[in-house]
Amino acid sequence: MWLRKTKYTFLIVFIMCFTFVNAQNIAWKPASFEVVKSNYKTFKTTQYAHVFSNSKNNIVRLAPELEGLTGVTLPLEQYKNGTNAPLKLKFKENAQLLIGVFQEKGNAEYVQLTEADNAKLVLENGVTVTGLPAVNVYAIPFSKGTHTILQKAKGLFIVLGAVKSSQNLVSRNAEFPDGKLWNPTFIVEGFSDEKPLFEIIGGENAPVIDEGSPGTEGIQGGFEGGRVVKIGDTYHMFPTERAGEVGVEMYYDRVKTKIGHWTSKDAIHWKRESTILQASGTYAVTEDDNPMNDRRAAIWSYMPVFSKKENKWYGYYLAYTVHKEIEPNHSFGRIWRCESTVEGINGIAGPYKDMGIIMEPGLDSQPWEGRQGVASFFPYQVGDKYFGFYSGAYPFASWADYPKKSGKGWFVALAESNSLEGPWQRRNKGLEPIKSIHPLFVENPIVSQLPNGVYIAIFDGGPDGWGHHLPNMMGYSLSKDGVNWSEARYWPIETKVDKWWDIMRTPLCLIPEGNDVYTIVYNAIDLKKRFHPTGMVKLKLNREVMEARLKELK
Known part of the structure; x- marks a missing residue:
């Protein structure tokens, strides 16, 4: 009798509390x-x-x-x-x-x-x-x-x-x-005094690739970064697959990575075609940037770019040394270039052969590039020259802090070259990163041009989580000359699609589809899952605003 009464009393209290909270x-x-x-x-x-x-x-x-x-x-x-x-x-x-x-x-x-x-x-x-x-x-x-x-x-x-x-x-x-x-504050597209350049018009309300999707077998941790391009009616995606190994803790997903090749006709239904690159997953034996360490332990951020001059696809990607105990475990990034052995625009599937390292830590590196730099690379053409966004992260206050005492910050700067092949040189000897976009966080920028010739860089705007308070949205910056970049605007895509993520990560493309509609494929994180899914959203360009922004640019 006492037990039944106690249970009943507890139930009443629980219902009252539940009702009050709700x-x-x-x-x-x-x-x-x-x-x-x-x-x-x-x-x-x-x-x-x-x-x-x-x-x-x-x-x-x-x-x-x-x-x-x-x-x-x-x-x-x-x-x-x-x-x-x-x-x-x-x-x-x-x-x-x-x-x-x-x-x-x-x-x-x-x-x-x-x-x-x-x-x-x-x-x-x-x-x-x-x-x-x-x-x-x-x-x-x-x-x-x-x-x-x-x-x-x-x-x-x-x-x-x-x-x-x-x-x-x-x-x-x-x-x-x-x-x-x-700190600092930031501009949210559609939630400011200015008219938005892009209107979010919809997209998929759930991931387009998620755990259990065909082709994800053996990929423990999902996807992060890379690029999507469209050839004819086919989308080609080259994501970093956080493969890891079955039975090994999830942190290893970030180490034993692959670059996959996926295709789709609608950016929604994807088929895995092949593995382009495979990292070794081997941990470093020293704390510094030492040739004793495997410098291809983790591979990330594959960027396919078509060379019209050579009539073939080039791939630029990032290879890291990986330490098991030092944060960040990805260290001393090197940018490699590879090229397809099949000529023509349809040679995008490869196979690819490595052509060597185009950027790495060296005598012209600066402390802001940090323990993780060089951490990404994307080349684009401006007139007769080529520029490339390269990045650094976990900066050193000075070289006296090398190799372990790193701070916070994710930065980009520009390199330049007379050709896609290189050699690539840090502009201004890499003395300062570009802080006009955002002073603390710009990651994995991808550059294209709007119909009026303005350059647009889309990028990961940084998490609101893991101890950071950043926009947690994909962002974009504009440039008239490809060198000077505007303050970022950020896309609150959850205002038009169901928010299935906790941490927004990286846009992989801004693909024009006609009638001023653009497709973005992106990666994001649901903290309830080990697997990081891929999503898709559609935007519409406002040409009137585009022309007004052009007049505002330096």
């Missing part, structure tokens, strides 16, 4: 209002929402109770320096206005509420806005009619929306992080 995750019911005599725009309160005009500050964490409400976009600088015009709202019913207050005491740039404001704290750490302090959300009651909002208050705040006066707002701590961890 009640917090239900969006609050909005109340209607309009902005009075102002050109302030409104926004939908959701992830990536652009909360201030003339800024790059966006929401990256949001309590689910706030999802779908209507906020008001306030001018950033006017509110921070107190020169803003009063904000007037007309409520069509009794309502509770939700105000986000930045938690930085003593900073006059941010509003401070008082008892006279009649505000109730409903969400502690309820919103994260890039580049700005943690946000507490308060509810302020207003009756039906027109009201001036926080008339006597000075400083920046967020208008996140209004909810019905009858809405029961249960206070809680959402425990979202401080937005200053996202």
Whole structure:
């Protein structure tokens, strides 16, 4: 009898707790209002929402109770320096206005509420806005009619929306992080003051290649990086296959890698054709860049490029030394060039023969290239010259830190050559990486040209995870001359396709399909899986914006 009663009591408590928790995750019911005599725009309160005009500050964490409400976009600088015009709202019913207050005491740039404001704290750490302090959300009651909002208050705040006066707002701590961890702020395509260059028009709501897909037998860890090209009606993909070995821990997936060749007619259904390259998977015996070590222990980032002059496909790829204990375990990258033994555009399937190393650590390397550099390479033509993005990662503060004491940062710079074959030289002797795109993270850029001749580089924008707070989106940068690159914009593709990933990784292509539609095949990570899948999304180019961006470029 006691056991049955205890079980029953526990069940009731569990149901009550479950109901309470889930009640917090239900969006609050909005109340209607309009902005009075102002050109302030409104926004939908959701992830990536652009909360201030003339800024790059966006929401990256949001309590689910706030999802779908209507906020008001306030001018950033006017509110921070107190020169803003009063904000007037007309409520069509009794309502509770939700105000986000930045938690930085003593900073006059941010509003401070008082008892006279009649505000109730409903969400502690309820919103994260890039580049700005943690946000507490308060509810302020207003009756039906027109009201001036926080008339006597000075400083920046967020208008996140209004909810019905009858809405029961249960206070809680959402425990979202401080937005200053996202430093610097960044531009999210479609969530800023400017018109987007690309509209996300759809794609696949699930991976196009996942664990168990035909051809993935023996690939333990899925895919990361590489390139997709389209010849006629056929897509050719050359991904890094994180093969590993059955029964060996998943970290080895990053070591014993393969470069595969896959084909598809629609970028959705893929067939594995062959193995182009196979890494040895052999760990290093010394900590430094020593010829005693196998320098092809891991192979990554295969980039096929067609040489019109030689009428054959070249492949550029990365080979690493791998250490079992030092982070990063991929070290001292070398870029190899290979070429197809079959001439013509249809010789893309190979077989390929190695032609030697074109870039490696050496006398012209710089500390920013770090323990992992040279970490990727992609060549492209500008006039009579060729440029190549090369990268470094885990930088050394100085050569005194070599070989183990590395820092954080993923950077790119340019090499140049008179031909695809080389020799390739670091521009400016490699003294500085390109930080105009993003100052902390640009990885695996692939370059092509838009219809007006502007160069576009697409790249991995870095994770929001593993201790990093980066955009967690694929990004792009533009260049008029192929040398000077613009600040990045990032694609929030989860606004149009179901988000099946936790960590977004690398775009493999930007393929024009006609009518200004482009295909992107990409890799991403579902943290619940060992296998890293491949996805696909479609974008549409806005030619009017393209021409406007051309005029803005140096």
